[in-house]
Amino acid sequence: MIWKLAWRNIQGAGLRSLINIIIIALVMIGIIWSQGMYEGWMRTAERESREWLNGDGRITHKLYDRFDPFSWDKSFEQIPENIQDLVDKGTAVPVLITSGTIYPEGRMISLIVKGIPAGQQFLKLPTAVLADGGDDIPALIGSNMAKSSHLKEGDIVTLRWRDMHGAFNAADIRIAAIMKTPYLEADNGQVWMDLERLQLMKDAPKTATFIVIKDAGDVPQTSDAWTFESIDFLLRDMHAMMKTEKTYGYLMFALLILLAMIAIFDTQVLAVFKRRKEIGIFAALGMTQKQIIRMFTAEGMLYAVFASVAAGILGMPLFIYFGTVGYRMPESYQDFGIEGLSEAVIFYYTPAMIISTVIIVVVITAFVSWIPTLRIARLKPTDALRGRMG
Amino acid sequence: MRKIYLTIIGVIILTALFAEYPDGNVILGRIDANMNARTTKSTTTMIVQTRRATRTMESINWSQGSEKSFSEYTAPARERGTKMLKDGDNLWIFDPSTDRTIQISGNMLKQSVMGSDLSYEDFMEETSLRDNYSAVVKGELVHEGRDTWIMELTAKKSTTSYQKIVLYVDKERYVPLYEERYAKGGKLLKTTRVQEVMQSGNRWYPQKILYKDELKDGKGTLFIINKIEFDVKIPAHIFSKASLKK
Amino acid sequence: MLKFIIKGLLRDRSRSIFPVLVVFFGVFITVYFISFMDGFEESIIRQNANMDTGHVKIVTRAYSEVISQKPTDLSLLEVKDDLEEWKRRYPELDFFPRITFGALLDVPDSAGLTLAQGDVAGMGIDLFSNDKESKRLRLNDALRLGKLPAEPGQILLSEQLFTKLNLNLGQRITLIGSTVYGAMAMQDFTVSGAVEFGVTALDRGGVIADISDVRRMLDLEDGASEILGYYTGTGYKDKVAKALALDFNKAYSDSTDEFSPLMLTLTQQNNLGEMMAIFNTSMGVMIFIFVLLMSIILWNSGLLNGIRRYGEFGLRLAMGELKKHLFWWLVVEAAVIGFIGTVLGTAAGLLLSWYFQSHGVDFSAYTTNSTLMYENIIYTHITPTSFYIGFIPGMLAVVAGAMLAGISIYKRKTSQLFKELET
Known part of the structure; x- marks a missing residue:
């Protein structure tokens, strides 16, 4: 009966109820939308890192340390046979790393040389350009690298390296393409070339520094020289950044909810004030104060419940648009190197996200609707009947 | 018929050519004999020309075979007292301001010695050509007024830094007057040009040498030998780590 | 009514x-x-201004060409008098020289022989004249162990490096690098504390010392790889800063001299403008x-x-x-x-x-x-x-x-x- 009465009252209030419902709905849309954005951003960043370099994790040579150039020249070994099987099946991509020096315009720049099979299909790197270039060695660099080294497509530059025995070698490489990659670990301070060519250059056939695996479930047993790095491990820096971003997001939610609650509180205070006579009647009819309070609280909660429905209806086009087309950051943001921002971020909504938002808003609304009704408890039925506040 | 003639003529010419040029490896041996001694003691000046400044450094050096060497810098003031000891594959540097002896390793090995066009790695190179390379005489040339053999050296071991070297060797004095060091793939990496030679006893020795990293812009590093003595007696303790601190 | x-x-x-x-x-x-x-x-x-760009930044022209590589050998040299003049001409700015450099860190044993080594990325900042720079980099907040350098010869290490090299507070270490002229540079330091940088690359091997020590080490007397300028009263205003940089470059920068100074504003660096x-x-x-x-x-x-x-x-x-x-x-x-x-x-x-x-x-x-x-x-x-x-x-x-x-x-x-x- 309480719910029925509450419903009638909301209907009766007409426009005012509608405004409240719309406000709460807008807040819910805002929260779900921005959570969808963070989730989508994270998934985009994660997907990009998987697509460009990390797959579902990597089998890495134990001595490899991406921050220690000295380790690059000793952290490689023959690809184990069982992993070579995966490579042949196309579900793993070996990468060989060595340190080198390029000399653009007579300056010296130390860098990482990465070898990857030109014919690989599984990572997004445009490795096809690395396939056989005749006399010169086709190489691929990222746009950031191009910027910092002042290299352009078609430029020919001398690369010097040491083979695995220690002999110096040098050759001209041709910048076959400059790629825009969202994943900076495949861009800054490095140059890509065909794996077989690099193995030849290094005089280290069939070797690799790490092997990107398509499916972590398939990782075979390997010797002690190798270790498996899961995708979560590889992305730990990014996850930490997301955590910070999310904190600021929560602050925004809190503000939005606060706004909506001002509206509800305001409405409830007025309702209690305006309907003191009604309260008196209910009391006179034998309703306990608890029941009356429950009725008012139920009214407030109903706002939230209707708002949830309204949010679904009003927000759907927005959610669908951002969930399919997504949001694309302007160009210059992309150069800034924030992972996951270089392609359209497709928003992603999880049931948990939606349900928790609805529950939080409904519970807080209930609480806020309940506070003003405490005055009812202080109301004497006789005063109430005469339209007086206690 | 014609083919046979041509082949015969070819063989004759080739034999003639080879007959004319001496054995490269023998020449290498003579170069080593001239350039290397059981021990040497020298004072040298190194002039480094960088983009910003020209610096002149002086040092006294001792060496024993190609395995051991010891240098002490005497000028400029900033470098005075800095000592460097090479013993086989190890390289130590002593710095008087910090009173520390440090083993050079890692990325440090790739850096240049005192700003010169030589890296610590170059410094570590073995000096005996005969041991590390096999040579073929490819021709002859008058280089800056001297008759020279053009020689091509190929590394014997795959671990040698420079797999190919071209030398212009003075036919009479067995001093390499010009040297090109190549990458395994055939790209020119470094050149050494002897600008002046001097006579010391019965040897001829380079006096002014210009080293240049051919991949880098710059004017190169000039190395001047002011004084050199061969086969002098050097006490063994010079080549010990203890002498760095003295 | x-x-x-x-x-x-x-x-x-x-x-x-x-x-x-x-x-x-x-x-x-x-x-x-x-x-x-x-x-x-x-x-x-x-x-951004505090860590890297300043409100304005003065570097040599040659340095600005390859600024992302932070080439120490292209630093500003002997700029003491120039700096005084700049300070007079732009009293609204507070100038702070900084030096970034790469080096080998060497830990000696009791006999002074090498015990452990690691490559480091160093930064020299003014820690002693006042606490403006240490506040700007929030060194006190980032400090995990020990204290900030308070006297010459002290150094802050990244916490990871500190742990990896098994160091103790007060321990002596040596940095080996090359001077701006390419000569070998060696300098002793005592470890005064450990900080967390918050960026993996720096946490691997970042070190911070007072600029006076770093200058001595790199033979950079009165020099700096970058001089950062900060507006003292107002915050950063792009138009004002750009006008100032224009004025500076007109007065001091010479396009024919690759080592003449060049001023960049905050928004002209790292795509910060966009x-x-x-x-x-x-x-x-x-x-x-x-x-x-x-x-x-x-x-x-x-x-x-x-x-x-x-x-x-x-x-x-x-x-x-x-x-x-x-x-x-x-x-x-x-x-x-x-x-x-x-x-x-x-x-x-x-x-x-x-x-x-x-x-x-x-x-x-x-x-x-x-x-x-x-x-x-x-x-x-x-x-x-x-x-x-x-x-x-x-x-x-x-x-x-x-x-x-x-x-x-x-x-x-x-x-x-x-x-x-x-x-």
Whole structure:
């Protein structure tokens, strides 16, 4: 009966109820939308890192340390046979790393040389350009690298390296393409070339520094020289950044909810004030104060419940648009190197996200609707009947 | 018929050519004999020309075979007292301001010695050509007024830094007057040009040498030998780590 | 009439206090929100300026060409006198020289022989003249062990390096690098503390020492790889900084001399200009949405205030008051409520913003540890906007709400309104 009465009252209030419902709905849309954005951003960043370099994790040579150039020249070994099987099946991509020096315009720049099979299909790197270039060695660099080294497509530059025995070698490489990659670990301070060519250059056939695996479930047993790095491990820096971003997001939610609650509180205070006579009647009819309070609280909660429905209806086009087309950051943001921002971020909504938002808003609304009704408890039925506040 | 003639003529010419040029490896041996001694003691000046400044450094050096060497810098003031000891594959540097002896390793090995066009790695190179390379005489040339053999050296071991070297060797004095060091793939990496030679006893020795990293812009590093003595007696303790601190 | 209305509002507290409270609260949040967002933007600018770019940065022309590689060998040399002149010419700026360099860190055993080694990325900053630089880099917050260098020869290490090399506080280490002329450079340091940088690359091998030590080590007497300039009073203003840089480059930079100084502004580095433009736009959108929402809420509140008075109006109409008179009565009353609420709300919002402008809002409990790279404290920033923005939801929206409620006075019959008094 309480719910029925509450419903009638909301209907009766007409426009005012509608405004409240719309406000709460807008807040819910805002929260779900921005959570969808963070989730989508994270998934985009994660997907990009998987697509460009990390797959579902990597089998890495134990001595490899991406921050220690000295380790690059000793952290490689023959690809184990069982992993070579995966490579042949196309579900793993070996990468060989060595340190080198390029000399653009007579300056010296130390860098990482990465070898990857030109014919690989599984990572997004445009490795096809690395396939056989005749006399010169086709190489691929990222746009950031191009910027910092002042290299352009078609430029020919001398690369010097040491083979695995220690002999110096040098050759001209041709910048076959400059790629825009969202994943900076495949861009800054490095140059890509065909794996077989690099193995030849290094005089280290069939070797690799790490092997990107398509499916972590398939990782075979390997010797002690190798270790498996899961995708979560590889992305730990990014996850930490997301955590910070999310904190600021929560602050925004809190503000939005606060706004909506001002509206509800305001409405409830007025309702209690305006309907003191009604309260008196209910009391006179034998309703306990608890029941009356429950009725008012139920009214407030109903706002939230209707708002949830309204949010679904009003927000759907927005959610669908951002969930399919997504949001694309302007160009210059992309150069800034924030992972996951270089392609359209497709928003992603999880049931948990939606349900928790609805529950939080409904519970807080209930609480806020309940506070003003405490005055009812202080109301004497006789005063109430005469339209007086206690 | 014609083919046979041509082949015969070819063989004759080739034999003639080879007959004319001496054995490269023998020449290498003579170069080593001239350039290397059981021990040497020298004072040298190194002039480094960088983009910003020209610096002149002086040092006294001792060496024993190609395995051991010891240098002490005497000028400029900033470098005075800095000592460097090479013993086989190890390289130590002593710095008087910090009173520390440090083993050079890692990325440090790739850096240049005192700003010169030589890296610590170059410094570590073995000096005996005969041991590390096999040579073929490819021709002859008058280089800056001297008759020279053009020689091509190929590394014997795959671990040698420079797999190919071209030398212009003075036919009479067995001093390499010009040297090109190549990458395994055939790209020119470094050149050494002897600008002046001097006579010391019965040897001829380079006096002014210009080293240049051919991949880098710059004017190169000039190395001047002011004084050199061969086969002098050097006490063994010079080549010990203890002498760095003295 | 205004006096009468105010008297009425004061006497009937249900008519005044609650509506004023709602407006007050709404405006308060709006004002605070605006200055918080401004502070957030400032914080991004400040973090970049503090860590890397300065408000302006002076480097050599050759250095600026390859600035991302931080080439120490292309540093500014012997700029002491120049720096004095620059300081005189631009008294609005505070200049701080910095040096970044790469080196090998060597840990000796008791006999002074190498025990352990590691490659490091070093930074020399002015730690001794005053604490401005250490504050700018928040070294105290990032400090995990020991203390900051307080005397020559002391050095701060990344915590990871400290652990990896098995060091102790007070232990002696040696840095080996090359001087700006390429000569070998060696310098002893004692470990004074360990910091967390917050960026993996630096945490692997970052070290910080006083610039005087680094200068001595790298043979860079009176030199610096970069000289950062910070506006002392005002914050960063792009137009002002750009004009200043233009003036500087005209006066001191020589395009034929690759080692002549060149001034870059904050927005001319690291794509920060574009980034700020984007940030400004998205912040504008957020503020617009916020003010819009707040306006709807306060408009609703104004409407509610009108509605609760329907009964009274019915009575007054019955007593012969004109509808027009009543309508304007309601509007003026709302305006008075809105005005009082807005003024108080703005005042309170500014007060709180002002407090956090100097104290900052601390987020460290919610995010990762405070490090050099991540500022966990956001300082609010009061701008002229903060002073008037509250009037949009506080006055305009409330009055608009009252007007909407007032329209009913015309639409409904007197009897109907009168009946509202009953329910």
